[in-house]
Amino acid sequence: MSAPTWEDLSIEELEEQVRYHNRKYWVDDAPEISDESFDRLVEALRRKAPSSEVLDQIGPAGADVDAIDPNAEKLTHDPPMLSLDKAYDEATLLKWYEKFEGDVVVTPKVDGVAGCFRYDAQGRLSVAATRGTGTVGEVITEQVKRIKKLPLKVDASSIEVRGEAYMPVEVFERKFKHDYASPRNLTAGALKLKDPEKTADYELRFFAFDLLGETFESEAEKMARLKALGFETPETFQVSDEAIQATYDDISKRRGQLGYETDGVVYKANSIAEQKRLGSTAHHPRWAIAYKFQGDAGESVLRDVVWNVSRTGAINPVGIVDPVVLSGATVTRVSLHNLAIMEHLGGEEGLKLGSKVLMMRRGGVIPNLERVLEGGDEPVAIPSACPECGAPTERQNDVLMANHSENCRAAKIRQIEHFVSRMEIKGFGPKLLEQLYDAELVTSPVDLFTLSASELMGLKRVGEILANKLIERIGGRKEVEVEKFLQALGIHELGKHVSAILAERYDSMEAIRAVEAEAFAEVHTIGEVIAESVTRGLQENAELIDDLLEHITLVFPTPREAPAVEGSPLAGKRVLFTGAMESMTRKDAQAEVEKRGGDCPSSVVKDLDYLVMGDADMERFEGGWRSSKLKKAEKFNAEGGNIAIIGESTFLKLLEEGEG
Numbered sequence: 257m258s259a260p261t262w263e264d265l266s267i268e269e270l271e272e273q274v275r276y277h278n279r280k281y282w283v284d285d286a287p288e289i290s291d292e293s294f295d296r297l298v299e300a301l302r303r304k305a306p307s308s309e310v311l312d313q314i315g316p317a318g319a320d321v322d323a324i325d326p327n328a329e330k331l332t333h334d335p336p337m338l339s340l341d342k343a344y345d346e347a348t349l350l351k352w353y354e355k356f357e358g359d360v361v362v363t364p365k366v367d368g369v370a371g372c373f374r375y376d377a378q379g380r381l382s383v384a385a386t387r388g389t390g391t392v393g394e395v396i397t398e399q400v401k402r403i404k405k406l407p408l409k410v411d412a413s414s415i416e417v418r419g420e421a422y423m424p425v426e427v428f429e430r431k432f433k434h435d436y437a438s439p440r441n442l443t444a445g446a447l448k449l450k451d452p453e454k455t456a457d458y459e460l461r462f463f464a465f466d467l468l469g470e471t472f473e474s475e476a477e478k479m480a481r482l483k484a485l486g487f488e489t490p491e492t493f494q495v496s497d498e499a500i501q502a503t504y505d506d507i508s509k510r511r512g513q514l515g516y517e518t519d520g521v522v523y524k525a526n527s528i529a530e531q532k533r534l535g536s537t538a539h540h541p542r543w544a545i546a547y548k549f550q551g552d553a554g555e556s557v558l559r560d561v562v563w564n565v566s567r568t569g570a571i572n573p574v575g576i577v578d579p580v581v582l583s584g585a586t587v588t589r590v591s592l593h594n595l596a597i598m599e600h601l602g603g604e605e606g607l608k609l610g611s612k613v614l615m616m617r618r619g620g621v622i623p624n625l626e627r628v629l630e631g632g633d634e635p636v637a638i639p640s641a642c643p644e645c646g647a648p649t650e651r652q653n654d655v656l657m658a659n660h661s662e663n664c665r666a667a668k669i670r671q672i673e674h675f676v677s678r679m680e681i682k683g684f685g686p687k688l689l690e691q692l693y694d695a696e697l698v699t700s701p702v703d704l705f706t707l708s709a710s711e712l713m714g715l716k717r718v719g720e721i722l723a724n725k726l727i728e729r730i731g732g733r734k735e736v737e738v739e740k741f742l743q744a745l746g747i748h749e750l751g752k753h754v755s756a757i758l759a760e761r762y763d764s765m766e767a768i769r770a771v772e773a774e775a776f777a778e779v780h781t782i783g784e785v786i787a788e789s790v791t792r793g794l795q796e797n798a799e800l801i802d803d804l805l806e807h808i809t810l811v812f813p814t815p816r817e818a819p820a821v822e823g824s825p826l827a828g829k830r831v832l833f834t835g836a837m838e839s840m841t842r843k844d845a846q847a848e849v850e851k852r853g854g855d856c857p858s859s860v861v862k863d864l865d866y867l868v869m870g871d872a873d874m875e876r877f878e879g880g881w882r883s884s885k886l887k888k889a890e891k892f893n894a895e896g897g898n899i900a901i902i903g904e905s906t907f908l909k910l911l912e913e914g915e916g
């Protein structure tokens with residue numbers, strides 16, 4: 257029997273899956289399925305329930321959290337940086353094309369990281385940001401200045417350029433392919449490096465495709481202007497009728513030679529008047545659509561499953577398949593992620609060796625076993641002992657864990673590797689850590705802090721200069737941000753996002769260790785599973801934490817200053833802005849709220865107090881118009897929330913009440 261496909265699920269199940277995977281991708285940064293598979297899931301929901309509101313909630317904003325680093329400087333996007341509508345077949349594309357008059361402009365869909373760049377009145381690059389939640393992005397001005405060929409000064413005044421930063425395939429292959437899965441993730445990481453100088457090492461480039469602050473009659477004219485200003489633009493075609501599908505076929509054929517990763521072809525109405533007429537939904541402009549590549553898929557046969565020990569002691573399945581060529585590379589191994597995902601792939605009867613399987617490469621790079629096409633006959637044996645150390649295994653929720661992983665060499669080395677990476681202690685690669693472990697010099701992260709240069713010099717290929725440098729680097733991290741320290745512990749679910757929340761809310765390690773699961777689960781975006789895993793992990797690692805704290809001093813974020821304006825009704829309130837206001841920019845309005853001791857989440861959340869919009873929108877609202885944010889706020893209110901929906905003049909009155 258083959259595994260269930262998305263098409264077999266009910267609307268409720270589809271909605272739940274979309275929410276779940278959207279969250280895994282945007283919040284946890286740990287997608288469990290390929291983008292292709294996610295897009296098909298969304299498509300299945302769209303077919304069954306075209307008006308499902310979940311379709312409007314895809315992306316970071318829909319993940320219902322501040323998916324961007326809470327400590328980062330932020331920039332508000334006005335208008336928001338939207339997603340794109342998707343088509344998977346010619347019929348959908350042509351239906352879209354029927355909606356308007358005139359030509360379309362066609363470009364490859366660059367699979368990179370979206371960004372915006374503002375140039376001031378003198379034409380100097382003044383600020384750049386990621387797309388973030390679409391309405392708010394992270395400021396990355398210094399990092400983007402290291403993008404190759406990006407103009408830092410243009411012959412224009414007060415403009416904003418939007419587009420996609422990417423890593424050329426040639427750079428990925430030359431420098432990173434052995435250590436990293438995809439150029440896109442590397443690009444995202446490189447744009448957020450603390451030390452912007454290092455961004456240059458990634459040799460990123462930028463393709464511009466939108467320009468705000470000047471007016472145009474056509475998309476083609478806009479692209480020409482971007483080129484004239486010195487920006488690199490993706491190849492652009494202006495076509496109509498039959499040439500529409502032909503251009504897709506042409507780009508699709510040349511996909512491997514473009515020099516950058518693409519995941520489809522973008523079509524936009526050429527006439528700006530038509531674009532204005534068609535308008536946008538909260539999720540995407542109606543005048544554009546991305547015709548996504550179906551990806552290089554291939555059939556293979558699952559021959560074996562081997563088990564890999566991870567740093568947490570989790571024992572994860574890796575499939576061994578008959579060689580299959582996907583996007584130009586021969587694939588024989590494929591991660592099956594964890595026990596639960598492996599089981600899900602197999603459907604009711606479980607995954608079996610000998611199954612005929614459909615393989616794809618994620619984003620054109622990472623191989624993924626998409627689904628079973630025809631069941632095999634030999635069930636996959638789930639190991640009862642750790643393949644590295646022989647300790648008994650047990651199932652914990654979705655994963656198979658080795659019971660005594662503290663004695664497992666492989667798990668230990670990976671744990672130390674994770675520790676040095678999150679603590680940002682450079683120079684300790686896997687080979688060096690293996691040597692240190694086998695020489696019994698470093699068998700736990702704590703040992704790093706008592707290591708001496710002479711001990712290091714006893715190892716292969718470590719001379720005096722290197723040994724001293726390594727010791728110096730460890731010394732340099734004896735004072736460390738609590739957030740980094742928490743991540744370094746390698747506790748399941750205690751990643752970047754959860755660590756940041758703990759660091760924000762508590763001012764000592766004792767307080768963090770005393771957090772109770774039940775109370776923590778109540779915190780927005782946490783929930784029971786994460787709270788349980790994190791509090792249990794902190795307890796289980798008590799000894800390690802105590803030992804580490806003998807050597808390490810934790811730095812806590814400076815507490816929020818007392819509000820500059822006393823006695824405001826906005827103190828302690830959560831305020832979100834939607835649309836534009838007349839009297840001030842969104843950024844200034846947020847600053848005013850913060851001055852009064854309130855805060856501004858980046859999307860509609862349950863505990864929001866005020867949703868504020870311009871007076872014109874307020875009138876439309878009173879007349880029955882609803883944006884997706886408004887619908888969401890009303891939904892929360894129907895479920896017992898207490899979100900006041902107010903116009904700009906009411907908001908201004910609230911601000912004044914603070915002044916006196």
Ligand SMILES: NC(=O)c1ccc[n+]([C@@H]2O[C@H](COP(=O)([O-])OP(=O)(O)OC[C@H]3O[C@@H](n4cnc5c(N)ncnc54)[C@H](O)[C@@H]3O)[C@@H](O)[C@H]2O)c1
Binds near residue numbers: 281290363366371
């Ligand atoms: N694997 C998972 O579980 C999972 C979950 C959620 C989302 N995702 C993936 O996240 C990705 C992001 O989703 P999304 O909604 O932002 O859509 P998207 O990235 O597919 O499309 C929107 C983006 O395309 C970019 N773009 C590239 N070339 C362009 C061009 N020539 N013209 C205009 N825009 C261009 C724009 O910057 C825009 O931000 C998708 O690929 C989706 O599959 C995966």
